[in-house]
Amino acid sequence: MPFRTLADQSILVGREGHCRVLDGLVAAAAEGHGGLLVLAGEPGIGKTALLTYALAAARGATTLATTGLESEAALPYAGLGDLLRPLLDLVPKLPGPQARALRAALALEEHETEISRYAVCMATLSLLTIAADQGPVLLVVDDAHWIDRPSLAALLFAGRRLAADPVAMVVAAHDTALDDLDAAHLDVLRVAGLDHEATGRLLDRLRPDQLPPGLVTELWRATGGNPLALADAADSLTGTQLAGVAPLPDPLPIRAGLHRAFAARLAPLPAATRGALLVVALSGSAEAAGIHAALDTIGAGRAALDHAEQAGMIRRAGGRVAFTHPLLRSVVQRTATPAARRRVFDALAATSTGGERAWYLAADVGGLDEPAAAELERAADEMRRRAGYTDAARALHRAAELTAPARRARLLFAAAVDAQRAGDLTEAAAWLDEARLLVDDPLIAADIALALGRVLARRGTAAIAQRVLFGAADTVETADPRRAAGLLSAAVDPALTEGRIHDAVAYARRAVALDAADGGARIVLAEALMFAGELGESRVLFAAERDRLDQLDPLADADTLVMLGLCRGWLEEYESATAVLGRVIDAARDAGALSVLIRALAFDAEVRRCTGEWSVGYAEAEEALRLARELHEVAPVGFALVGLARFDAACGRHDAALERLAEAARIAGPLGTPGLLIFAGTAEGLVHLVAGDHDRAIACLDGVREFTEKAGLGNPDFLPWCADLIEAYWRAGRSAEARELLTGLEARAGRSGLGSAGAAAARCRAILATDPGEAEWWFREALRRHDLRPQPFEAARTRLLAAEVLRRRRRRVEARALLHEALPVFDRLGCEPFARRASAELAAAGERGSARTPSVIPRLTAQELQVAQAVADGMSNPEVAAALFISRKTVESHLTNAYRKLGLHSRTQLVRHLAQNGQNRGDGSGSRAATDGSA
Numbered sequence: 037m038p039f040r041t042l043a044d045q046s047i048l049v050g051r052e053g054h055c056r057v058l059d060g061l062v063a064a065a066a067e068g069h070g071g072l073l074v075l076a077g078e079p080g081i082g083k084t085a086l087l088t089y090a091l092a093a094a095r096g097a098t099t100l101a102t103t104g105l106e107s108e109a110a111l112p113y114a115g116l117g118d119l120l121r122p123l124l125d126l127v128p129k130l131p132g133p134q135a136r137a138l139r140a141a142l143a144l145e146e147h148e149t150e151i152s153r154y155a156v157c158m159a160t161l162s163l164l165t166i167a168a169d170q171g172p173v174l175l176v177v178d179d180a181h182w183i184d185r186p187s188l189a190a191l192l193f194a195g196r197r198l199a200a201d202p203v204a205m206v207v208a209a210h211d212t213a214l215d216d217l218d219a220a221h222l223d224v225l226r227v228a229g230l231d232h233e234a235t236g237r238l239l240d241r242l243r244p245d246q247l248p249p250g251l252v253t254e255l256w257r258a259t260g261g262n263p264l265a266l267a268d269a270a271d272s273l274t275g276t277q278l279a280g281v282a283p284l285p286d287p288l289p290i291r292a293g294l295h296r297a298f299a300a301r302l303a304p305l306p307a308a309t310r311g312a313l314l315v316v317a318l319s320g321s322a323e324a325a326g327i328h329a330a331l332d333t334i335g336a337g338r339a340a341l342d343h344a345e346q347a348g349m350i351r352r353a354g355g356r357v358a359f360t361h362p363l364l365r366s367v368v369q370r371t372a373t374p375a376a377r378r379r380v381f382d383a384l385a386a387t388s389t390g391g392e393r394a395w396y397l398a399a400d401v402g403g404l405d406e407p408a409a410a411e412l413e414r415a416a417d418e419m420r421r422r423a424g425y426t427d428a429a430r431a432l433h434r435a436a437e438l439t440a441p442a443r444r445a446r447l448l449f450a451a452a453v454d455a456q457r458a459g460d461l462t463e464a465a466a467w468l469d470e471a472r473l474l475v476d477d478p479l480i481a482a483d484i485a486l487a488l489g490r491v492l493a494r495r496g497t498a499a500i501a502q503r504v505l506f507g508a509a510d511t512v513e514t515a516d517p518r519r520a521a522g523l524l525s526a527a528v529d530p531a532l533t534e535g536r537i538h539d540a541v542a543y544a545r546r547a548v549a550l551d552a553a554d555g556g557a558r559i560v561l562a563e564a565l566m567f568a569g570e571l572g573e574s575r576v577l578f579a580a581e582r583d584r585l586d587q588l589d590p591l592a593d594a595d596t597l598v599m600l601g602l603c604r605g606w607l608e609e610y611e612s613a614t615a616v617l618g619r620v621i622d623a624a625r626d627a628g629a630l631s632v633l634i635r636a637l638a639f640d641a642e643v644r645r646c647t648g649e650w651s652v653g654y655a656e657a658e659e660a661l662r663l664a665r666e667l668h669e670v671a672p673v674g675f676a677l678v679g680l681a682r683f684d685a686a687c688g689r690h691d692a693a694l695e696r697l698a699e700a701a702r703i704a705g706p707l708g709t710p711g712l713l714i715f716a717g718t719a720e721g722l723v724h725l726v727a728g729d730h731d732r733a734i735a736c737l738d739g740v741r742e743f744t745e746k747a748g749l750g751n752p753d754f755l756p757w758c759a760d761l762i763e764a765y766w767r768a769g770r771s772a773e774a775r776e777l778l779t780g781l782e783a784r785a786g787r788s789g790l791g792s793a794g795a796a797a798a799r800c801r802a803i804l805a806t807d808p809g810e811a812e813w814w815f816r817e818a819l820r821r822h823d824l825r826p827q828p829f830e831a832a833r834t835r836l837l838a839a840e841v842l843r844r845r846r847r848r849v850e851a852r853a854l855l856h857e858a859l860p861v862f863d864r865l866g867c868e869p870f871a872r873r874a875s876a877e878l879a880a881a882g883e884r885g886s887a888r889t890p891s892v893i894p895r896l897t898a899q900e901l902q903v904a905q906a907v908a909d910g911m912s913n914p915e916v917a918a919a920l921f922i923s924r925k926t927v928e929s930h931l932t933n934a935y936r937k938l939g940l941h942s943r944t945q946l947v948r949h950l951a952q953n954g955q956n957r958g959d960g961s962g963s964r965a966a967t968d969g970s971a
Contacts, residue, residue: 050234080264112424229261569750
């Protein structure tokens, strides 16, 4: 509904600090820098007054404002439509897909297929930045907790990406609603109660007659300094109470007094006027046309609205109708009889269509109502086409409440599917649990369990997901082996996440036995075997399903393909891994499928770590983390954190690494994802090994060894913890323990046939050798194996260790040769601690004044290099913005920074520079280039 400004600014007493913050935000927008600020506080605390102040301060700016309305919270994109209404003439300037998505979302045109909610998010961002081309923009949203979820998601998506654009956004919400706004990653300005002094000043303005100091103190304590409560008290207390002669009532009749006062004002109004006010109160829209149509239906007459306006109950402007006080709506509703409310709801339904009509029919229904349930189900289909998955889920859930148990489970199941698509995993899990209890058919219950298990896995509760899936498979195995196979296959991924490799292999083998014709079960078995270290059988299974895998759709079969890409990386099939993951990343960017994109980016980052493309991998992991936080995808947040920590550890950013690992540990422990701790422990062990704290490195990596042995994780390439632990033992003077551990590593490397594992084992054998000739032979063998499956960082580490050993044995010339090969790799990757060690070894080996040539690429931030890489691949600035889900101005800002840091002046120079520094794409995929970045 339209924003309700406050004419009386006296409520801003004591808000000088808040006003300075708002002044700064508005001034920054005028200078070309945007931002998003959340005002949080209890009702009546003064948030609306602060928003009014901000609008008044934004002189010369385009201002957009709206207020959330509880009755419109179920209408997808109602809030966004109100807010962007003044900008609709700019929609033709949007890229075609964004323009179509926004028009469809705002019901400005028909759209046969479902639209991507992220296309709507990008359209919102683009429209605001286009408006900002003409000058600064201030956007304010009051009562954001009542804005419909799709609109709020689009606004917050845009708000997080406006730093380089002259667009300021201020969102006000109850402090209890901050979780819905994901406020942990937003700038939040708390609006608390006034202090004692400010309370006195406010009361002086409200009641110019002098109030006794003792009364001011009593009111301050009783109201907590809430300005609206103070105003209510000043209006409702008697003269003797305000004079301090009569005692204050206990409790103060602040809120109840207002209700009684409004009810008293309603009572003398004519019945037609009260009926008209009830139509306004129950209407899901503030549009005057719809309200007039309902008034005509009940025969109230439009003149009744005139009388209501004259009585100070409503105001009309711009074809909209709004109450003059937020409490009036609830007072009007509560004083009406159930019959009167039903009559108005029926009138509103008779003059509405689609979702609005369905909700009116379902309103105030206490029992079953099959026709209303059917209307809601049809409305959910329309909401889904407009990407209103949250609203579709709520409509279906309400339909389930109105229908008999025989149909209720099906509707709850459908509601949960939409809730899952909207990211509302808690509701999805609860509704699926409810649906399971309603069905007698074990096969239908198994389908519900399959959906529930997948939701639980996405929530990060892998252990519970396994129990649900395995239990359902047991129940239906005899009646429907194929269904049981599907359930067991679905249990494999959460088992792997939890680090229960033996169980994952057992689930997969049983699934294949139950449905031998199911290629999907064999693919899942191949994945589980890869983790277990049974690589020969894993490769055979993958090869047998190659034709099937090549035909999979990168979106519809994304879960299978992203896991396939990761497995191929850990099988050292790097080109194949990046090709598979690249297909998924391209498709996900084009479709705005962010959940898919997050996993694909995080897994590709792991592959790039192995191949030495660290700038690419770091940027992908950062993007995955940023998007996963926005979508509340718990498990991907943890995976991205530990991936980034491993890069940080090697590059010497130890504080950053430990901070990320602490957050990952908080995610892993209570949510049942201990498998994440394997990655975290490996990264922390590397932090301490690089820092020279060998005892702490041993403590961390010993914990990883214990867990991996218990879990049955047999792929030596999965994590490099074993070689790091052997080196830590060696440096700590515990060679006997190192040799014992090396025996196991050599056995696993031999069984796997993996070149990098064999190289690591040979390197460890070399550093433990007591005979110089034996050590030299093993170092040469390690480098030969590195050449078979290039992992630049590990190969450079081998050369550095070999040089250290050779230099101590006075083989300085050979040591210098190895160091000259290792140092440029460390410099290119940004591994500063290793580069310093290599430089120090060169000096100790007799080389003076050797110049390092560190890559300039790491000077760029991750997103700066992403932008530079995409531009170098021939993408236009709008195309880069769409691919990376950022604004055009942000693209321009990052590109300008990249040119300045690299000392370049043209796109041609940029292409050449990136190619010379090993940052060229090499696969010819334009949109894929947007994933490149810097460590």
